[in-house]
Structure formats: structure tokens, C-alpha cells
Amino acid sequence: MQEWLDERLSISALSDIARKKEVPVHRYSIWYYFGGMTLFLFVVQVVTGILLLLYYRPSAENAFESVQFIITEVQFGWLIRSIHSWSANLMIATLFIHLFSVFFLRAYRRPREMTWVSGVVLLFIVICFGFSGYLLPWNKLAFFATKVGTEIAGVIPIVGRPVLRFLRGGDDVTGATLTRFFGFHVAVLPATATVFLAVHVLLVQLHGMSVPPSLKAENVRKMKFIPNFLLRDLIGWILAIGVLAALAALFPWELGEKADAFAPAPAGIKPEWYFLFMFQTLKYLPAKILGMDGEVLGIMAFNVVALLLFIVPFVDRGQENRRRTLIFNIIGVLALLYILVMTIIGYVT
Amino acid sequence: MNREEHNTSFPAPVLVAALMVLALFTFASAQKKSSCIDCHVKLDDPRLSNPAKLFDNDVHRSRGLSCNDCHGGDPNADTSEAAKDPSKGYLGKPRTADIPAYCGKCHSDANLMKKFNPSLRVDQESEYYTSVHGKLLKSGEQKVATCISCHTVHGIRAVSDPLSSVYPLNVADTCAKCHGNADYMRAFKIPSDQVIKFRTSVHAKALYDKQDLSAPTCNDCHGNHGATPPGIASVANVCGQCHARQADLFQTSPHKAAFDQQGLAECVTCHSNHDIATPTDQMIGTQQGALCVNCHTDGDKGFAAAAHMRTRIDQLIASIDKSNEILSVAERKGMEVSKPKFDLKGATDALTHARVLIHSSSNIEVDKVVGPGLNVAGKGYQAGLDALAELSFRRKGLAVSLIFILFLALLVYLKIRQLETRQSISK
Numbered sequence: 001m002q003e004w005l006d007e008r009l010s011i012s013a014l015s016d017i018a019r020k021k022e023v024p025v026h027r028y029s030i031w032y033y034f035g036g037m038t039l040f041l042f043v044v045q046v047v048t049g050i051l052l053l054l055y056y057r058p059s060a061e062n063a064f065e066s067v068q069f070i071i072t073e074v075q076f077g078w079l080i081r082s083i084h085s086w087s088a089n090l091m092i093a094t095l096f097i098h099l100f101s102v103f104f105l106r107a108y109r110r111p112r113e114m115t116w117v118s119g120v121v122l123l124f125i126v127i128c129f130g131f132s133g134y135l136l137p138w139n140k141l142a143f144f145a146t147k148v149g150t151e152i153a154g155v156i157p158i159v160g161r162p163v164l165r166f167l168r169g170g171d172d173v174t175g176a177t178l179t180r181f182f183g184f185h186v187a188v189l190p191a192t193a194t195v196f197l198a199v200h201v202l203l204v205q206l207h208g209m210s211v212p213p214s215l216k217a218e219n220v221r222k223m224k225f226i227p228n229f230l231l232r233d234l235i236g237w238i239l240a241i242g243v244l245a246a247l248a249a250l251f252p253w254e255l256g257e258k259a260d261a262f263a264p265a266p267a268g269i270k271p272e273w274y275f276l277f278m279f280q281t282l283k284y285l286p287a288k289i290l291g292m293d294g295e296v297l298g299i300m301a302f303n304v305v306a307l308l309l310f311i312v313p314f315v316d317r318g319q320e321n322r323r324r325t326l327i328f329n330i331i332g333v334l335a336l337l338y339i340l341v342m343t344i345i346g347y348v349t
Numbered sequence: 350m351n352r353e354e355h356n357t358s359f360p361a362p363v364l365v366a367a368l369m370v371l372a373l374f375t376f377a378s379a380q381k382k383s384s385c386i387d388c389h390v391k392l393d394d395p396r397l398s399n400p401a402k403l404f405d406n407d408v409h410r411s412r413g414l415s416c417n418d419c420h421g422g423d424p425n426a427d428t429s430e431a432a433k434d435p436s437k438g439y440l441g442k443p444r445t446a447d448i449p450a451y452c453g454k455c456h457s458d459a460n461l462m463k464k465f466n467p468s469l470r471v472d473q474e475s476e477y478y479t480s481v482h483g484k485l486l487k488s489g490e491q492k493v494a495t496c497i498s499c500h501t502v503h504g505i506r507a508v509s510d511p512l513s514s515v516y517p518l519n520v521a522d523t524c525a526k527c528h529g530n531a532d533y534m535r536a537f538k539i540p541s542d543q544v545i546k547f548r549t550s551v552h553a554k555a556l557y558d559k560q561d562l563s564a565p566t567c568n569d570c571h572g573n574h575g576a577t578p579p580g581i582a583s584v585a586n587v588c589g590q591c592h593a594r595q596a597d598l599f600q601t602s603p604h605k606a607a608f609d610q611q612g613l614a615e616c617v618t619c620h621s622n623h624d625i626a627t628p629t630d631q632m633i634g635t636q637q638g639a640l641c642v643n644c645h646t647d648g649d650k651g652f653a654a655a656a657h658m659r660t661r662i663d664q665l666i667a668s669i670d671k672s673n674e675i676l677s678v679a680e681r682k683g684m685e686v687s688k689p690k691f692d693l694k695g696a697t698d699a700l701t702h703a704r705v706l707i708h709s710s711s712n713i714e715v716d717k718v719v720g721p722g723l724n725v726a727g728k729g730y731q732a733g734l735d736a737l738a739e740l741s742f743r744r745k746g747l748a749v750s751l752i753f754i755l756f757l758a759l760l761v762y763l764k765i766r767q768l769e770t771r772q773s774i775s776k
Contacts, residue, residue, distance in 0.1 A: 072685050078685070231765045231768070232765065234761050235761050235762060238754055238757050238761065241754055242750070245747055249747035250683075250744075250747070251683060252683040254683070255685055255687065
């Protein structure tokens with residue numbers, strides 16, 4: 001059987017490459033696991049998402065009721081739905097950790113620039129997954145959060161209005177928005193994510209794990225990817241399943257009340273935690289900054305920061321330079337602190 | 350547009366300014382001359398100047414009417430004598446007794462009123478004369494309310510205007526100007542505490558606290574132009590305008606004949622009139638404070654019926670509370686119980702219905718809705734029990750799963766150790 005497959009698929013060639021693959025072992029190795037953990041949670045999302053698709057009905061009339069049916073009537077439907085929601089949030093958390101660890105360890109440097117770029121694209125795809133998936137249960141909070149979120153997109157000069165209409169499928173958040181978001185969530189985003197994920201993983205395999213510039217690569221011990229590193233990854237994934245099961249059983253994801261376009265927006269409405277720092281920033285901005293609309297300026301600034309993320313490896317290049325390293329570390333720490341503080345303030349206030 | 354054409358056209362600001370001047374001129378020329386207002390507004394005596402000042406906000410002015418449309422005379426004349434020339438139809442200030450006819454000159458004319466407000470009734474004057482106010486006025490009494498007592502004069506506002514004296518939120522205060530004045534009312538030998546009592550009623554709470562303009566105020570029960578206290582026989586009809594179901598049920602109840610026989614006013618006997626309190630379940634039953642025991646005594650049929658109805662209602666309330674409590678516990682623990690909570694509203698509806706059916710004084714009617722209500726509440730309670738059982742199952746399942754998961758992780762960890770020990774030996 002193995003020979004038959006090998007003759008047709010060259011499995012032994014692939015397994016030879018895998019067997020030869022090694023992972024550096026040093027004091028920062030722990031951060032290598034977050035990429036794999038994010039990938040694992042993505043797989044959990046795909047599996048639970050497919051299971052939810054069996055019962056979910058994407059229309060304003062049926063969406064809420066179908067999710068209610070899943071969590072009350074379908075055997076272990078509550079577990080699948082809660083794991084899907086918790087896993088989505090954990091995936092975004094591990095993705096942020098992965099991003100910052102790659103940033104601080106300078107793992108994006110030559111020749112890994114495209115690995116970083118594909119990773120940033122994946123970050124935005126995952127955030128879009130979160131934004132589109134949040135609306136799908138069609139509950140009150142999601143409805144108004146989507147309204148606010150798309151309104152924010154709508155204030156961008158020139159392209160804002162067409163983007164808002166494109167996202168909503170009209171001027172308001174309606175059943176058309178839900179259908180559209182469902183399409184993005186189960187077709188457009190998974191297809192795009194698969195392509196970029198394949199590129200990202202392929203590039204990681206091609207270049208191997210990066211050794212931080214502060215360590216001398218030749219002095220770093222190495223371990224086999226298969227089976228040593230993979231088995232360690234496996235422990236993390238098994239424990240992640242335990243965490244997801246515990247969260248789903250002890251803190252089942254709430255469904256809330258069905259969306260009602262004519263109801264007043266609930267008081268103190270907030271977006272998902274990963275948007276909270278931006279939302280909080282926009283709240284603090286004055287109405288006018290240098291004669292320009294403060295909110296528009298804030299949104300434009302976030303767009304610029306998003307674009308700057310892409311060019312990080314192209315700015316920090318060449319020989320290791322202590323001064324530049326210090327500047328990048330300060331920028332990274334400040335960004336991390338800013339996100340943390342604003343998120344905490346957003347939750348507390 | 351080429352440059353030459355552009356240079357020959359007027360700049361936009363000039364055009365806008367010209368249009369504004371034109372609009373102002375047109376507006377000014379559209380205003381009719383009124384020497385009455387021109388003179389009266391300058392007079393020192395407020396009795397003479399106030400009418401001219403108040404008229405600015407008068408609904409009649411907004412419809413293009415002026416002083417002479419009511420008082421006659423010539424508003425184009427330049428002297429007081431010429432303006433108030435009787436030969437030009439000058440009527441002056443009407444006597445109190447003439448006021449209804451004075452207003453009715455236009456307001457009773459259907460053809461004329463159509464030009465201003467086709468939906469406005471034109472029977473106010475004739476209706477007024479059916480009221481206690483109108484009858485007293487006809488009998489020569491001068492201290493009674495006429496049109497201007499309620500609607501004010503010269504500063505008359507539309508009923509829909511929140512500043513109007515007859516806007517729903519202001520009606521009680523308008524009536525109270527006379528009816529809340531004990532000295533004024535003494536001559537007519539009627540009480541003056543109606544408005545004070547009304548302010549404590551369930552109707553006033555709805556009207557003032559909830560700002561529910563559909564809640565009744567004085568005129569909704571007494572009528573407005575035909576204001577009169579409803580007689581004993583007609584009280585139920587008045588209350589039944591809004592509380593139709595209760596009124597219908599009362600008509601079929603054994604109380605109807607008994608009340609008629611004893612000359613008791615139907616709704617008022619139990620609920621009072623101006624100070625109608627928020628109805629409570631304590632009003633029914635045989636315990637101290639219940640209204641039923643005012644007439645019924647232990648051993649009579651009514652006493653037993655009152656006790657039965659109260660017991661059934663209490664049973665339903667207790668059952669709903671129990672179900673709500675267990676569903677809330679399950680909800681707080683993260684279980685999805687919105688559907689049973691929604692279904693439980695069926696029991697609350699049954700309770701509301703049962704409270705209405707009390708007016709039939711029929712145990713059978715009350716039981717007909719309490720029974721199904723108890724069933725619904727029972728299902729809600731069962732749903733709460735099921736949710737808590739499911740929660741317990743989940744937690745036990747989690748404990749077993751976690752043991753299995755940790756065991757699996759331990760196995761992998763041991764496998765790594767074994768593997769790496771072998772690898773280090775082979776090196």
C-alpha cells in the first residue's frame with residue numbers, strides 16, 4: 001500500500017523533507033507554538049463551522065431561531081456552537097500573540113518578508129471572520145454592533161459610502177446584510193484564508209523557524225520537527241480542546257435576544273474585545289482635529305497603521321543594528337500597552 | 350459654460366440676497382392691516398393691551414383671522430371711533446351669556462369651518478347647552494364656565510398644542526381653576542377635591558408619569574363641551590368606553606341586578622371615581638381589606654365565590670413565580686431558556702385574563718383560564734428543571750472529558766520523554 005501510494009504521490013520524498021526539518025531550541029522557543037496553536041484553532045473553527053452549517057439558516061426570519069434550535073434541540077449543538085464561538089476568540093488571541101512574538105523576535109527579517117506579509121493578510125482575514133460571524137446569530141447586540149461597525153467603515157472619505165452599502169447590501173443593516181455576511185463567512189473568507197494559509201505554511205516550511213538575531217544561530221541546539229516538536233504541539237492542542245470544553249460547559253456562549261431593527265440600541269453597546277481598543281480610541285478623539293472630523297481622522301490613522309504593518313520587514317532590514325532594534329522594541333511595547341490599556345478601559349467604562 | 354458666459358451671470362450671493370428681500374417684502378405685504386392691534390398693543394392698561402399681545406400665538410391668527418372677525422368693526426380705520434363704528438358691525442366685548450353664540454357664529458357653521466378645519470366638529474355650541482355649565486348659563490347664572498373659561502381668550506391654542514389649556518396634560522388644571530376652588534364651588538354645593546383625588550389615581554399615573562396621552566383625564570369621562578357628571582345608570586357605560594370587556598362581563602354577572610336593585614353605581618362602588626387606585630389582587634377575596642366582604646358575609650354564595658376566585662388567582666401567581674425563579678436560575682447559569690421564558694408569558698396572559706374575568710363573578714369562567722395558565726406555568730417549571738439537569742450533565746461530562754484529556758496529554762508527554770531518552774542514548 002505504501003509503495004503504491006509512494007509511486008503515485010512521492011510520499012517518501014515529502015516524508016524525507018519532514019524528517020529532515022528541525023526546530024531551534026532556545027529560551028524563546030515557546031513562542032514557536034503559537035503559530036501551530038492558531039492553525040489548530042482554525043481547524044476547530046472549520047470543523048465546528050461545518051457542523052453548524054447543517055442546521056443554520058441564513059435569513060433575518062430564521063437565523064436566530066435556527067441558532068436557538070441548535071443550542072436547545074440538537075444533540076450537543078450547544079457544545080459545538082459554544083466551542084465555535086470560544087475557539088474564534090481564542091484563535092484571535094493566539095494570532096495576536098503570534099504576531100507580537102514574531103515582531104519582537106524579528107522573525108520577519110530576510111528572507112521571511114513574505115511570510116510576514118501573508119501572516120498580516122491572514123490577521124485581517126481572521127478579523128473579518130470575527131466581524132462577519134458575530135452578526136450570524138442575528139441577536140440584538142450583534143445587530144447594533146454591526147450597525148456601528150459598518151457606520152465606522154462608512155465615514156472613510158470617498159470610498160466609505162460605497163463600502164458601507166457593499167457591506168450592508170443597502171443603506172441599513174437588514175436581512176440582506178445577514179445573507180451577505182454569511183456568504184463572506186462561509187465562502188469568500190474561507191477560500192481566501194485557505195490560499196494565504198497554504199502560502200504562509202509553505203513559506204514557514206521553506207525557510208524553517210527563524211532564530212532571533214540576538215542569539216547566534218550556530219550555537220543554537222535543534223530538535224526534530226517530527227516527532228519531537230509535533231508531539232509537543234500535540235500536547236498544546238489536546239490541552240486546548242480541554243480549555244474549549246471547559247469554557248463551553250461552564251460559560252456557554254450567550255444567544256441574547258433576537259435582533260429588532262425598530263428597538264432602541266441597547267445602552268453601553270460595545271464591539272467584540274479585539275475591536276475595543278479602536279472603538280475606545282474613537283470615543284476619546286475630539287469632534288474636530290485641525291479642522292478635520294476627529295472620527296474620520298482616527299479611522300484613517302488606524303488604516304495607516306494597518307498598512308505600516310505590511311511594510312515592517314522592508315523597513316527593518318540589513319545588518320542587526322542596536323539602535324534600530326531599540327526603536328522597534330519601543331514601538332512594539334507601546335503598541336501592545338496601548339491595545340491592552342484601551343481594551344481594559346473599554347471594558348471597565 | 351464658457352468663461353464669457355460665466356462673467357455675465359450674477360454672483361450667487363447677490364441672487365440669494367435679492368430673493369430674501371423679495372420674500373420679506375411679499376410676506377410683509379401679505380399681512381393684513383389691523384389698526385386694532387396697532388393701537389391696543391401700545392395701551393398702558395393691561396386689560397386692553399394684553400388681548401393684542403396674546404393674539405400673536407392665537408390659532409385663529411395663524412389661520413388668517415383678526416380682531417374684526419369676532420368683534421366686528423373696521424381694522425383699516427385710522428381712528429378709534431371709526432374702527433369701532435357700530436355701522437361697520439362693531440360688536441365689542443360680548444356678555445358672558447352671549448359667549449357661546451359669539452364663538453358658535455363660526456364654530457357652528459359647518460360650511461365656514463370646512464374652510465379652516467374640515468375634521469373639526471360643529472356641534473360644540475349645542476352640546477354646551479346640554480352640559481351643566483350650559484344649563485346654568487341659560488338659567489341666568491353668570492359664574493359658570495363658557496368657551497373662554499377653558500380655551501382662554503385671544504391666546505387660544507389648538508388642542509394638540511402642548512401649551513394649550515385643553516391639551517390632555519393640562520385639562521385637569523384647567524378644570525381645577527374653578528372646580529378646585531372651594532370658595533367658588535361652595536355656591537354650587539359641590540365638592541372641590543376632585544382634581545386632588547384624580548392626581549392620586551391610576552389614570553393620572555398613566556397620564557402624568559408615563560406621559561400616556563390616551564389615559565383619561567376629566568373630559569374623557571365627563572365629556573368636554575357637554576360636561577356633566579355621569580348618573581348612576583350610565584357610569585358603567587362611561588368606564589366601558591375603555592374597559593369594554595370588564596363592562597360587558599359585569600352586565601352578565603349576578604352583581605348587575607343586585608346593584609340596580611340597591612341603586613349602587615356599578616364600577617364606582619368598588620373602584621371609586623376620581624381617586625381610582627391601581628387594582629390589586631387584595632381587592633378580591635374574603636380577607637380583611639378585600640372589597641367583597643363589604644357586602645358579602647361568610648356563608649353566602651358570593652363570599653364562597655370570592656374566596657374561590659382569590660385562591661385560584663393566588664395559585665396561578667405562585668406557579669408563575671416558581672417557574673420564573675427556576676428559569677432565571679438556569680439562565681444565570683448560562684442555559685438558554687428564552688423559549689420557555691417566552692412561553693411562560695402565556696401563563697401571565699392567563700392571569701391578566703383571570704383578573705378581568707372576576708367581573709363576571711363566575712368561578713367557572715375564572716377556572717376556564719386559570720387551569721390552562723397553571724399548565725403553561727407547570728411546563729415552564731419543568732423546562733427550568735430540565736435546563737438545570739442538563740447543566741449538571743454537562744458539568745459531569747466536562748469532568749470526565751477533562752480527566753480523559755489530561756490523561757491523553759500525560760501519555761504524549763511520557764512518549765516525548767521516552768523518545769528523547771532513546772535519542773540521547775543513541776547519540
